[in-house]
Amino acid sequence: MGNPASTAKSVRKPLIAGNWKLHNNHFEAIALVQKLAFALNDADFDAAEVVVLPPFTSLRSVQTLVDGDKLKIGYGAQDVSQHEKGAYTGEISGAMLAKLGCSYVLAGHSERRQYHNEDDAIVNAKVRVAFAHDITPILCLGEGLDVRKAGDQVAYSLAQLDGALKGVTEEQARRLVVAYEPVWAIGTGEVATPEDAQEVCAALRARIGELYTPETAGETRILYGGSVKSGNIAGIMAQTDVDGALVGGASLQAEEFVKLVRFREQS
Numbered sequence: 355m356g357n358p359a360s361t362a363k364s365v366r367k368p369l370i371a372g373n374w375k376l377h378n379n380h381f382e383a384i385a386l387v388q389k390l391a392f393a394l395n396d397a398d399f400d401a402a403e404v405v406v407l408p409p410f411t412s413l414r415s416v417q418t419l420v421d422g423d424k425l426k427i428g429y430g431a432q433d434v435s436q437h438e439k440g441a442y443t444g445e446i447s448g449a450m451l452a453k454l455g456c457s458y459v460l461a462g463h464s465e466r467r468q469y470h471n472e473d474d475a476i477v478n479a480k481v482r483v484a485f486a487h488d489i490t491p492i493l494c495l496g497e498g499l500d501v502r503k504a505g506d507q508v509a510y511s512l513a514q515l516d517g518a519l520k521g522v523t524e525e526q527a528r529r530l531v532v533a534y535e536p537v538w539a540i541g542t543g544e545v546a547t548p549e550d551a552q553e554v555c556a557a558l559r560a561r562i563g564e565l566y567t568p569e570t571a572g573e574t575r576i577l578y579g580g581s582v583k584s585g586n587i588a589g590i591m592a593q594t595d596v597d598g599a600l601v602g603g604a605s606l607q608a609e610e611f612v613k614l615v616r617f618r619e620q621s
């Protein structure tokens with residue numbers, strides 16, 4: 355059965371987000387953003403929205419650079435506390451990120467789920483905190499290798515989506531970004547085929563259409579993540595329901611990330 359929401363790809367601006375993970379102190383962050391700005395700030399570059407997600411300690415430096423030089427680069431954080439304030443040592447609140455001008459925050463990255471025991475309820479709380487502070491959550495989800503081998507990747511990813519969107523309103527869902535990241539493809543060099551990515555991304559969009567409306571599903575941007583590089587992004591982006599990429603390793607080298615972002619210009 356066709357998915358009417360899939361027809362609206364042209365209205366969704368591609369989003370390429372670089373998740374730096376545990377890399378780059380604030381000096382290195384400044385150097386990397388300056389290189390990206392130099393290569394991406396030409397007046398007519400409008401092919402994609404480019405976002406960097408540095409560690410918390412680099413956010414202030416990135417904010418100063420982006421605001422001061424009016425760079426066409428967005429930025430956000432890799433995580434947010436589910437709590438607003440209080441005795442939560444080491445946590446960073448949504449209000450703090452909003453004050454730093456963050457436009458985006460990851461919620462439910464598989465490394466948070468795996469190493470910090472974040473379940474769907476916590477991820478849901480983080481998604482809601484982000485919206486409450488007018489920050490767009492990039493909701494990360496995706497199956498591990500055992501689930502993929504069993505052929506249950508669609509059901510597994512949809513269950514994570516349902517869990518993360520409890521209590522999220524229609525108006526909020528329109529601003530949502532979802533990142534489908536099969537865990538077995540993260541940092542492994544093992545990229546999902548474009549068809550693998552499309553299968554799950556199409557199912558996610560159809561479910562958003564059921565939970566909300568087909569119009570909302572048509573506006574939601576769905577990214578693919580997992581070993582995306584300049585050499586494989588074109589095939590992934592050609593898929594109807596893939597609107598961008600969440601990039602880890604390849605976002606740490608300016609030259610490679612710029613090549614990836616400008617993939618349409620490659621012959």
Ligand SMILES: O=C[C@H](O)COP(=O)(O)O
Nearest residue numbers: 373540541580581602603
């Ligand atoms: O957040 C990014 C993803 O985990 C992908 O990382 P990767 O591009 O290094 O595989």
